[in-house]
Amino acid sequence: MKKSLSVLFSATIVLSMFSSVALSKTSADFTDLKDLDTATKAKFDAMINAGIFNGVSDTTFGLHDEMNRAQFAKVAALIMNLEINKNLNTSSFTDVSMGDRANGYALPYIEALKAAGVTDGYGEGIYNPAGKVTKEQLAAFLVRVLGKDADAKGKTYTDKTVSDWAQGYVALSLELKLFPAAEGSFGGISNATRDLLLLGAYEVKQHLMPTGEQMIHIMDFAFSKKALTVKAGTKVTIMNEEDVPHTIVSDGLFDSRKENSAGIKKGESYSYTFDKPGVYKVYCSFHPFMTTTVTVK
Structure with missing residues (x-):
């Protein structure tokens, strides 16, 4: 034994778990996180302290704000510990630009995901960084980050709120507990929110831990x-x-x-x-x- x-400072501890480190706030700094249970707060703190998530303002996390594809790119690249070229200022996607004031920050993360084979974009030559991400799309993204694309395609699932192409991804994501347990249907075509992205990313990182x-x-x-x-x-x-x-x-x-x-x-x-x-x-x-x-x- x-x-x-x-x-060690908190940021250094988180480095061993999440790789990208930043001294940052905690869940206590955001008014919309105060009612979370203790276990969930700990997950939020781990991701916030790691610099993977920030609030939408100094006092608001944006718990139930809908996420977009740019946000996912940053989170996925960081939890996968991909090499990020922060000096990169041109993209292989025509609609991704550093000049985009809202989503330009995601350019190096998007390129890192493409290089890792996680995404080929939204369509030929485009990524659609501002596009919303549905719950079933998030399930597929997270499963691919884990390298379990083939496993998902072998799964069967029968939820009428989930598109045919996503049934296996949703089934596997629930099996792996990437989403909080919920009663009733999955609601696959509804837009995913920031809380689901954070909790899903946290669970993925647990799977990726040594x-x-x-x-x-x-x-x-x-x-x-x-x-x-x-x-x-x-x-x-x-x-x-x-x-x-x-x-x-x-x-x-x-x-x-x-x-x-x-x-x-x-x-x-x-x-x-x-x-x-x-x-x-x-x-x-x-x-x-x-x-x-x-x-x-």
Whole structure:
């Protein structure tokens, strides 16, 4: 078994998970994110802190604003950790230009996606950066980012609100839990919103993480995952996202206080590699009501 205490700024921690890093705001800075549950807030914070998402204003995230193809290009390129040529100022698509005040920022990301084979555009020679993205299109985009295009084409699904071409993509995206669980039909032809893009991108990034690594966030005096099941040999990193110090303890297994008796502060993390099967309770000794369970198989 291995353990380590990493005292790093939050942006550096997120780098290991999301690659593109920026010191930024948190969900607490946006009025339309205040009612999210703790687990969802942690996902938003991870993506915001990574510089993958920004608000539409200083105080508004734009939770339910409809997304466009330019926004998707940036997010997809960043979560895939593609090489981005920020000096690129010409595009292979006739309708993508740095002179586009609304969407010109996406040019290098769009080109990176094309080079990676994720998209060939909206039509011959065009990308349609301002075009809205439907939920079924987002499902297809996310599945392709995961490299599971062939898997989706082998799936069957019967939802009348989903176009025939997208049935397999929607089926696989739901199977992979890229979208929040919902009752009723999928609503494939309705426009996707920024919250769906962020949550879908977060889940895709989890799938793209190296095997044997998991992340748990601490926020609002709670662990973002109440229970986690992993394979033996998995490294679990717990990152403190709030101003209050916490400890990471599992009786008889590890105790972060041995390395830092003052507790893990905001932007610090504690990592432990679970290599023996079992069920392990993890808690904060400063705040014993904060618990999570790691099941190792």
